[in-house]
Amino acid sequence: MDTAQREQLREEGWCIVPDVLTPDELARARAAFDRGIEYMQQSMGSAFDPRLDPNSANQRIYNLPAVDPVFIELLCREDALEAAQEVVGPHVLISNFTANNALPGAGSMRLHSDQALVVPPPWMHSWAVNVIWCLDDVREANGATRYLPGSHRLRSFEDVPENAIEQTLAFEAPAGSFIVMEGRMWHTSGCNVTSDEQRRLLFAYYSVDFLRPQSNWSEALPQSVRDAMDDRTRHLFGLGPAGNLRIGGKLTRLEQV
Ligand SMILES: O=C(O)CCC(=O)C(=O)O
Numbered sequence: 413m414d415t416a417q418r419e420q421l422r423e424e425g426w427c428i429v430p431d432v433l434t435p436d437e438l439a440r441a442r443a444a445f446d447r448g449i450e451y452m453q454q455s456m457g458s459a460f461d462p463r464l465d466p467n468s469a470n471q472r473i474y475n476l477p478a479v480d481p482v483f484i485e486l487l488c489r490e491d492a493l494e495a496a497q498e499v500v501g502p503h504v505l506i507s508n509f510t511a512n513n514a515l516p517g518a519g520s521m522r523l524h525s526d527q528a529l530v531v532p533p534p535w536m537h538s539w540a541v542n543v544i545w546c547l548d549d550v551r552e553a554n555g556a557t558r559y560l561p562g563s564h565r566l567r568s569f570e571d572v573p574e575n576a577i578e579q580t581l582a583f584e585a586p587a588g589s590f591i592v593m594e595g596r597m598w599h600t601s602g603c604n605v606t607s608d609e610q611r612r613l614l615f616a617y618y619s620v621d622f623l624r625p626q627s628n629w630s631e632a633l634p635q636s637v638r639d640a641m642d643d644r645t646r647h648l649f650g651l652g653p654a655g656n657l658r659i660g661g662k663l664t665r666l667e668q669v
Pocket residue numbers: 512555556557558599600601602613
């Protein structure tokens with residue numbers, strides 16, 4: 413990330429980092445995405461989740477790190493971690509990693525902020541962040557994620573305007589980019605009004621280490637996947653016997669005060 417991207421992230425709560433995936437990396441991620449759709453069909457019967465989405469043109473893949481090693485590589489890449497740490501600070505954990513595809517006809521889910529789903533107001537600090545990997549060119553017409561400008565500064569549910577949805581804008585980015593979105597940003601999926609374009613996005617969700625991750629990785633990941641991890645990867649997934657100790661980090665709390 414360059415200085416202008418960092419500045420935009422700090423001020424506006426989001427930025428786009430283009431050209432992060434090489435054509436080969438993009439092809440591998442797309443192929444793994446397709447395997448993920450099969451995994452959903454086999455494990456859950458369908459990639460449509462009616463609890464979250466309005467119709468079956470919306471597809472989701474849960475638990476991406478269990479689906480293919482390429483997703484663990486994406487989560488642990490320096491560029492993605494640097495972006496996540498820019499928002500939440502050095503003590504970051506992988507909270508969840510899921511994918512959404514908006515096929516032609518896909519509708520919009522409910523407007524929400526990911527941090528507000530788990531942290532009670534007031535939301536004074538940025539404790540979560542999404543690094544959104546774009547596997548397709550993402551544009552308003554094919555259902556780009558929509559965000560409410562400035563909403564990372566809202567402190568309570570009452571601060572969300574009645575007509576918030578009308579004020580949202582689309583994140584438009586080329587395939588191979590990632591979009592960094594602060595966890596307090598109110599957002600939703602767009603509607604795909606094209607006749608023949610899919611919109612595949614991967615949502616790598618990181619949070620500070622003192623928030624309980626959305627996934628319980630010791631249950632969600634097969635033993636073989638956990639065994640293949642190096643120490644740093646295990647640490648990022650919050651695996652290992654210690655739950656919430658910062659011994660071994662750069663600074664302990666005692667040293668800071
Ligand atoms: O698919 C999108 O554009 C947004 C998805 C989202 O916000 C969610 O799944 O929580």
